[in-house]
Structure formats: structure tokens, C-alpha cells
Amino acid sequence: QVQLVESGGGLVQAGGSLRLSCAASGRTFSVATMGWFRQAPGKEREFVAAMAWSAYYADSVKGRFTISRDNAKNMSYLQMNDLKPEDTAVYHCAGSTRFGLHLYRADEYEFWGQGTQVTVSS
Numbered sequence: 001q002v003q004l005v006e007s008g009g010g011l012v013q014a015g016g017s018l019r020l021s022c023a024a025s026g027r028t029f030s031v032a033t034m035g036w037f038r039q040a041p042g043k044e045r046e047f048v049a050a051m052a053w054s055a056y057y058a059d060s061v062k063g064r065f066t067i068s069r070d071n072a073k074n075m076s077y078l079q080m081n082d083l084k085p086e087d088t089a090v091y092h093c094a095g096s097t098r099f100g101l102h103l104y105r106a107d108e109y110e111f112w113g114q115g116t117q118v119t120v121s122s
Contacts, residue, residue, distance in 0.1 A: 002026045002111040006093050009116030016083050016120070022076040022093030022113060033096040034069055034076040035109055038089035038118075048091070049078060050103035058104070061087075083120045090115040 008020040024031060035050035049057045049067040057065060066079040076093055094109035102108050 002028060002031055002095055004093050004095060004111055004113035006091065006113040006116040009091060009118045011119045011121065012083055014084055014120055014122050017079070017081045018083065018118060020078040020080065020091055020093075020116060020118075022078075024074040024076070024095065028074045030097045031095040031111070032099050033103060033109075034067075035094045035096070035103060036067060036076075036078045036091060037094060037106060038087075038091045039115075040086075040089040043089075045092075045106050046089075047104040047106070051076070052099050052103070056103050080118070083118075085120050085122045088118060088120050090117055 003025045005023050012018055033052040036048040037045050038048050039045040047058050048061055051067045051069055055067050064082045068077045092115045093113045095111040096109045
């Protein structure tokens with residue numbers, strides 16, 4: 001079993017930055033892919049970024065967000081720059097034991113954190 005815990009959310013002004021962290025514990029050696037998703041009020045869960053051997057991004061965040069992993073520390077990070085009000089959401093990290101082509105699909109992931117709130121004011 002794998003447990004994931006996010007941290008780093010908060011309230012920031014538009015144009016500001018936040019760095020989200022995801023700490024993994026348990027059978028972390030089995031996690032091949034790490035992803036980040038977000039969900040705003042009244043909207044469906046949305047793919048943000050993922051990383052197996054390479055990084056992938058939603059068009060809405062490409063050039064502003066950066067995903068990274070530190071496997072030795074069992075950590076995943078999401079650096080968010082030039083934040084916009086439309087980035088406001090609960091952000092979740094997710095993990096999968098598999099490599100695959102559908103990193104953008106939430107149902108590809110087996111393990112989920114509880115989420116951290118990001119609020120961007122105008």
C-alpha cells in the first residue's frame with residue numbers, strides 16, 4: 001500500500017508562485033508514475049501534470065508549472081509560477097504502479113492524496 005500527503009497550498013495574488021509537495025510512504029518502490037490533478041468548485045477533476053521518465057503537462061499550465069520527482073526522498077513537487085485566478089482549485093497528487101500512455105486519465109492512478117487548497121486572488 002502507498003500513502004500520499006500533499007502540502008504547500010495557500011492564498012496568493014495573481015502572478016505569484018507556490019510549490020506543492022507530495023510525500024509518499026509505504027511501498028514506494030512500486031510507484032512508477034506520479035501525477036497532479038486539480039478540481040475547482042462545480043467542475044470535474046482536471047489533469048495538470050505527470051511524470052514517469054518524462055514530464056507531461058496540460059496545455060493550460062505548460063510554461064508556468066513544473067513537475068519534478070526526488071525518488072531518493074519519495075517526493076513529488078509541483079512548482080507553480082505566474083498563477084492565475086483560474087488556477088484556483090484543490091490540488092491532488094496521485095500515483096500509479098504502471099507506466100502507460102494515458103497519464104492524463106484519473107482512472108489510471110491507484111493512490112491519491114487528500115488534496116491541498118490553492119486560491120489565487122485577482
